Amino acid sequence: MAPFDQQRLLAILDYWHKVEFFVPYGLDQRLDELEGWQSKVVLQAACLEAGSTQWNHIDVPVDKEITGYSLFLGVFDKSAVLTVCEKLLPIPAPLSDIARFEEEARADLEGQTCFAKIGLDKSGCPLADSISISTAPWALGQTLSQGLGALGASEFESARGYLINLFNNFFATRLDNASGPLTAGEVLSLHQTLCEWAGFYPGADQPLAVLEVKTKARATQEPDVASDQEPTALQEEEDEDDPVDDLDILNSFYIGDLERAMHSVRTGNVPAALRQYLTPLADDQRLDLYSDAGRELLYQRLRPRHLSIGHWLGNAEHPMSLMQQFALNQAGADLHYSGLFAVNGPPGTGKTTLLRDLFADNIVRRARVLSGLSSVNDAFSQQPLTVRFKDEERQVWPLIEALTGFEMVVASSNNAAVENISVDLTKRNALDATWRSVGYLQPVAHNLAVKVKKTGPVFPKDQDIPWGLVSCALGNATNRRRFREGLFFNTFKSDKTERPLTLWKWLDQEQPTSFASARAAFNLADKAVSTALAERERLAQLLEELGDGTQASYVAQAQQAHTHLQTCVEATDATVRENLRRQQEEEKDCLSLVEQQRLIDRTSPGWWARFWHTQAARAYTRQCAENAKLQLESHARLRALKSEALTLSSQLAKLEGQRQACERKLAQRSRDWETKTAERAALEQRLGVPLLPATLADLELPQFQIKGLWHDVQFARLRSALFAAALQLQQAWLHEAGQPKNRMRSNLWAISHLLNNKQPEDASHVLPVWQNLFMIVPVVSTTFASFANQFRGLQSDALGWVFIDEAGQAVPQAAVGALWRARRCVVVGDPLQIEPVFTLPRQLITALGQLSPFTHDDSYAPHQVSVQRLADQASRFGTYAPMMGKRLWIGSPLRVHRRCHDPMFSLANRMAYDDKMVFGLAQRNAPDTPLIDLPSSWVDIRGNVTRKQVVYEQIEFMAKVIVCLFQRDQALPKLYVVSPFKAVRQALRQHLMQIEWAGGVPRRGDLKEWVKRNVGTVHTFQGKEQDTVFMLLGADKGHAGGAQWAASKPNLLNVALTRARHRVYLVGDIELWGQLEHFSLAARGEHALARVTRNAFGIITKGGRAQTAPDRLGQA
Structure with missing residues (x-):
């Protein structure tokens, strides 16, 4: 690597590393997730000095028992970061109203944070290997004493090593004095140690520590397992005698991976995907797909010979759109060995459909390797590894190299996006009716779908029983534990035909098709696809050769x-x-x-x-x-x-x-x-x-954009049948390979341990275990926050494929660890949807960027760019899109929209996508059976702001609509209420929880869940859709700054519009909002919404009609 390139890459990674130092841990968010009975004990200095041991006096429900505690030391307010910035950094120019609201809406500097988290066992004894520290106090202390220039990876490593010694001294002293529950004096001592180490001291009014109680169900029945199975493992109590040899990072999920990436840069061994991500292409290296040369490439890349061999089990009569086809084919070509491919997908343009076919193609290609094996054990190397997990060791058989590189991981910063891909893949409605008889480890997938509640197991409804275990949602330790328990241990009795089974029971009780028979069936299906593909490519050649058809x-x-x-x-x-x-x-x-x-x-x-x-x-x-x-x-x-x-x-x-x-x-x-x-x-x-x-110009016509090229029903069915045969072959292989004395059987033991958050003592053994897991579940998902922990021990280029979804929402440093571990990466998102949330003041982010000439222009600033933006800039194939008066290069665009009817589609298309999207539904007008029988409208309700952007009249109107719909239908309505502002969201949530529901009251738990799920800011609904959406605008003319900010970019209105399939209602002052950019399109012009008053909603009747008679919705 050239020295200049090395310096540039290091500067970018070091910049993000410094930014992550300051990111405060979200203690308040952690505590808010706890149930009410999980007591949150605040330890004030006074009670600690009195010698209190509060964790011994906590009442828990009778069906629970305490398994341990988490002690959060050194609590302080996140706003301390802002205070330090104001004290040390140059005074910034006064922010405009728009910039001020931007920071308020996107930054996260409210709530409590802390210095460290220490795990305690159920007796209250501290656990030496369960300590996590926050870098933020250290970064604040360093900045206060030496300035921003003193921050660095090596400086922090030195400080971390010093703190490890301090903790080891602390535990050595405990051993000398006979260890027991942590005392109040020790809490005070640890707090003082952390403050002195960081050089940062919270205010005296702050609590010293917060305690979280951890519990488990008191009575559990041991599962019925065979003797050669791994028994259920409860969380083991750690030994506090073990020395502290490392400290996990509490506040940042990305610091460790950033350090690993920097080490790779220094050694000149940068994975291709990561290098490409950090290296924008020059204009002359890009190919605009809307140019003549771009259309020529589109036409050639859509030739039959470039089609993927595997196809999802969908409706064969529904073709992929032209740009979906291109992205699929081009990604396959560009990522044959390694690299990065960016897809720019506006809402409703089929990102999930595209990813499904990429998954199917990979599964088929791996099945081709399996089909060439003489026996199931030929899938493994000839020499096993002796893998040791603490005090246990067994043989693990690595896969042969030809079967590796097909691992598929879906990653996102958005939990909903992860579930939309990985969880929804297993649902029966993900398959066309033609393929509903296909199954892959179906009883095991069924077992995983059973929810374990206090009252007993809750089985999925018939229509919700999964068809196969093609994917699973992992990520955090809880998800991995649940998956492990459902895969190996949880047994449920059911009198239904489709029985849920653990993997062990499936291996012992089911008799699927033999490996030899499945191999023969796959080869026949593969031959049929190859023959069909050759025929279609021959026809393409003939059409090209014969020209216009005359001799x-x-x-x-x-x-x-x-x-x-x-x-x-x-x-x-x-x-x-x-x-x-x-x-x-x-x-x-x-x-x-x-x-x-x-x-x-x-x-x-x-x-x-x-x-x-x-x-x-x-x-x-x-x-x-x-x-x-x-x-x-x-x-x-x-x-x-x-x-x-x-x-x-x-x-x-x-x-x-x-x-x-x-x-x-x-x-x-x-x-x-x-x-x-x-x-x-x-x-x-x-x-x-x-x-x-x-x-070539005709490629722009809707008929080609919607239907693509070279789609035919017969060939689509053959490719889907090949995918089905690949799944059956993989299932047959797993069943035989997992039998006693076959090689996969012992590998399942290691997989179980890995999912239980245990690590092989030899880090090189982690990858073979993961590769074996992917032979069971082809696709796993995780959030970026859990990526490093889930794949701890994996080195660079270890994972065959990483798919990043909703990349426009992710800060750029979030993807570094995934890209570092990925051989190939497909990035999918839309920069015109929700932007990333950043957790620091922009003046600090800017000041850190100024430390290097490579980052001084905000090109890599987390508040300015996203994962999608950087992936787009590194992509050769794409086009230019207008944004904020500039031309923005985006990756390979998807164009056919199949979600929203008009006017939502036309408004979003004109406002955000330069009319480049193509309408792909059968009809532009919405169906005739809406929740509310009123066309999409702008409900003109005005009033004065009572707090921030909250207008009470709008809150009251929205609440009454929801109440009336509930009273009419006796069910909480299927609608979303979206607002640009957190204050408006909170006001409506509180109002709905506090008002009297005359004429029928929903269960409070149901209402609380509905309010949390259906009322929120636009961030709540990214990646989701609903038939009816209300956008509650808020603000008034005297407080117009928030409105001006919300209208300054197309993103917020674009997200709200594109959540709505059939109806959208904007609720707010049309005279204020209708004059603003983007919102003006909804107020007047070709696609304007009808302007109505609240009276238009009238009495919502049984039939769903809104009458204009005097209304029950109130005139306030």
Whole structure:
């Protein structure tokens, strides 16, 4: 790696590393997630000094028992970061109203944080290997004492090592004094140690510590497992005698991976995907897919030979859109070995559909390797590894190399996005009805779908029973534990035909198709696809060769060549004849000169005249000389003509040969035309006539954008059947390989331990265990926050495929660990949807960027760019999109929108996507059975702000709509209420929980859950959709700054509009909001919403109609 490139990459990573130092741990968010009975004990200095041991006096429910505690030491307010910034950093220019609201809405500097978390066992004893520290206090202390320039990875490593020694001294002292529950004095001592270490001291009014109680169900029944199975493992109590050899980072999920990436840069071993992510392409390296050259590439890349071999089990009559096809095909080509591919997917354009086919294709390609094995054990290396987990060790058989590189991980910063992909894949409605009989480890997937509640197991409804275990949601330790328990241990009795089974019971009780039979079936399906693919590629070749379909055009080139040669032959032949004529004339001239010489000789003077050179003699001599000269010249011309004749004869023979060859070629071309025309007709008779554009410009037409190229029902079914056969082959392999004495059986033990958050002592053994897990579940998911912990021990390039979803929401440093571990990465998102939340003041982020010339221009600033933006900038294939008056390069765009009806589609398309999206639904108007029988409208309700952006009249109106719908239908309505502002969201949530629900009251728990799920800011609903959406705007003319901020970018309104499938209602002051950018499109113009008052909602009747009679919704 060139030194300049190395410095640049290190500067970017170091910048993000410094930013992460300051990110405060969200203690308040952690505590808010606890149930009410999980007591949150605040330890004030006064009670600690009195010697209180509060964790011994906590009441828990009778069905629970305490398993341990988490002690959060050194509590302080996140706003301390802002205080330090204001104290040390240059005073920034006053923020505009828009910038101020931007920081308020996107930054997260409210609530409590802390210095460290220490795990305690159930007796209250501290656990040496359960300590996590926050870097934020240390970063604040360093900045206060030495400035921002003193921050660095090496400085922190040194400080961390010093703190490890301090903790080891603390535990050594406890051993000397007979260990027991942590005392109040020890809590005070630890708090003082942390403050001195960090050089940062919270205010005296702050609590010293907060205690979280951890519990488990008191009575559990041991599962029924076979003797060779791994028994259920409860969380083991750790030994506090173990020394502290490392400290986990509490506040940042990304610091460790950033350090690993920096080490790779220093050693010159940067994975291709990460290097590409950090290296934007120059304009001349990009190919605009909307240009002529781009359309040529689109057309060629959509040829049948580039199609993926595996296809999801969907409706064969529903084609992928043209740009979905291109992204799928191009990603497969670009990522054959390694790299990064970015897809820019506006809402409703089929990102999930695209990813499903990528998954299916990978599964089929791995099945091809399996199909080449003679026996199931041939999938493993010949030599096992001895893998040791603490005090246990067993043999683990690594996979052969050919079966690796197919691991698939879905990652996102958004939990909902992760579930949308991995969880929804297993649902039966993810398959078309044609394929509902297909299953893959279906009883095991069913077992995982059973929810374990206090009252007992809750089985999924028939329609919710999963079809197969193609994916699972992992991530945090709780998810991994639940998956492990459902996979291996939880047993449930059911009288239904479809029984849930653990993997062990499935291996022992089920009898699926044998590996040999499944292999034969797969090979037949694979051959059918290969044959069909070859036929379609042959048809594509014939159509390209035969051109416009006339024989004249097909033979035109050969005919032209033949005509040219014929002309040349005729011209040369004429030249030959002319040469012969001239030779004949020249020969006559020669004879004439000879005759002339004979006559001259008859007048020759005697010898005496020649001797005396008489006049006659001189005349005679002159005549002879002249004649001789003429004869010589004639003979020379004759020789030249004969030489020319030889050349011409050769040329004529050659040309004639060429003419005859061309004539034969022309004849062959004519025969080829007839043969190929017949072949094309036969293929078209069998396959159908493909719909192809007459010109490349025609690719822009909706019919091609929607239906793509080279889609046909028969071939789609064959590819889906191949995917189904691949799943059956993988299932058959797993069943046989997992039998006793076969090699997969012992590997399951290691997988169980890994999912239980245990690590092999040899880090190189982690990857083989994960690779074996992916042979059970092809796709696993995780959030970025859990990525490093889930894949702890994996090195760079370890995972075959990483798919990043909703990448526009993720801060750029979040993806570094995933990209570092990925061999190939597909990034999918939309920068015109929700932007990332950043947790620090922008002045601090800017100041940290100023420390390096490579980051000073905010090109990598977390508050300015997202994962999607950087992936887009690194992509060769894409286009330019207008944004905020600039041209923004985006990755390969998806264009066909199949979610929203009008006016939502047209408004979003005009506002955010430069009218480049193509409407893909059957009809533009929404169905006739809406929740509220009122067209999409702008409900013009005005009022004065009571707090921040809250307008009470709008809150009251929205609450009454919800109440009336509940009273009408006796169910909480299926709608979303979206607001740009946190304050409006909170006001409506509180109002709904506090008002009296006359005429029927929902259960409080149900209402609380509904309010949490259905009322929120736009961030709440990213990646979700609903038939009806209300956007509650808030603000008034006297407090217009928030409205101006919300309208400054298309993102917020774009998200709200594109959540709504059938109806959208904007609720707010149209005179205020309707004048603002983007919102003005909804207030007036071609696609404007109808302007109505609250009276338009009237009485919501049983039929769902809104009448304009005096309304129950109130006139306030």
